[in-house]
Amino acid sequence: MQEDLTDIGIPVYSANVFEPIGLIDKKLLDNFDDEYIVWGIDGDWMVNIFPKGYEFYPTDHCGVMQIDKNIINPRYMTYLLEKEGTRFGFSRTYRASLDRIKSISIKVPHINIQNEKMRKVEKLKKQIRKLEETQIDLKSEISSIIDSYLN
Numbered sequence: 482m483q484e485d486l487t488d489i490g491i492p493v494y495s496a497n498v499f500e501p502i503g504l505i506d507k508k509l510l511d512n513f514d515d516e517y518i519v520w521g522i523d524g525d526w527m528v529n530i531f532p533k534g535y536e537f538y539p540t541d542h543c544g545v546m547q548i549d550k551n552i553i554n555p556r557y558m559t560y561l562l563e564k565e566g567t568r569f570g571f572s573r574t575y576r577a578s579l580d581r582i583k584s585i586s587i588k589v590p591h592i593n594i595q596n597e598k599m600r601k602v603e604k605l606k607k608q609i610r611k612l613e614e615t616q617i618d619l620k621s622e623i624s625s626i627i628d629s630y631l632n
Contacts, residue, residue: 482540496524496542505538510545516555518546518562522578526571528563530555544582554595556602561587 485505486493492501498519510517513536520528522542531537539545548558565585571577589595 491536491538493538493540494519494543495540496521498527498529498543501537502540507538508536509538510536515547515550518548518555518559520544520546520562520566520577520582523576524573526563526566526577528559528566530559544577544579546582552592553589554592554599556599557589557595558587560602561589 482493482495482502485507486503487506488504490504490506491508493503493505495502498521513534516533517531517535517537518528519531519537519539520526520543522544524542546558546562548555562582562585565587566577569575569577569581569585571581
């Protein structure tokens with residue numbers, strides 16, 4: 482795979498589904514009209530979701546899933562898959578192979594309930610981001626005050 486990497490192109494994902502290993506100037510997938518759920522097959526257990534329109538190239542160490550968003554909210558499924566993978570003990574030694582992922586059976590509530598729960602999650606994430614920004618601002622202010630007393 483390393484010899485196929487280029488200076489331009491689309492990001493290549495392997496077992497780490499949060500950090501690309503490089504770029505490539507070819508495609509393995511053709512349709513990026515919906516979100517993709519991805520997971521690392523033989524690394525630390527991790528699950529990510531790529532937004533609609535985000536082009537990427539998965540290696541054979543990166544599992545890829547698309548779902549019917551009329552039945553399952555993709556973000557809801559991402560959360561469930563991560564939790565189930567943790568419960569199964571997926572890891573570097575107990576690989577999250579395609580067969581093992583296919584064997585997972587997950588019950589989901591009606592799509593309206595999933596969507597409502599994910600709206601609540603997004604609202605909480607926004608609140609967390611605001612609090613983190615405030616924390617950063619306060620740390621900066623504290624540093625400025627301390628610096629003014631030291632100088």
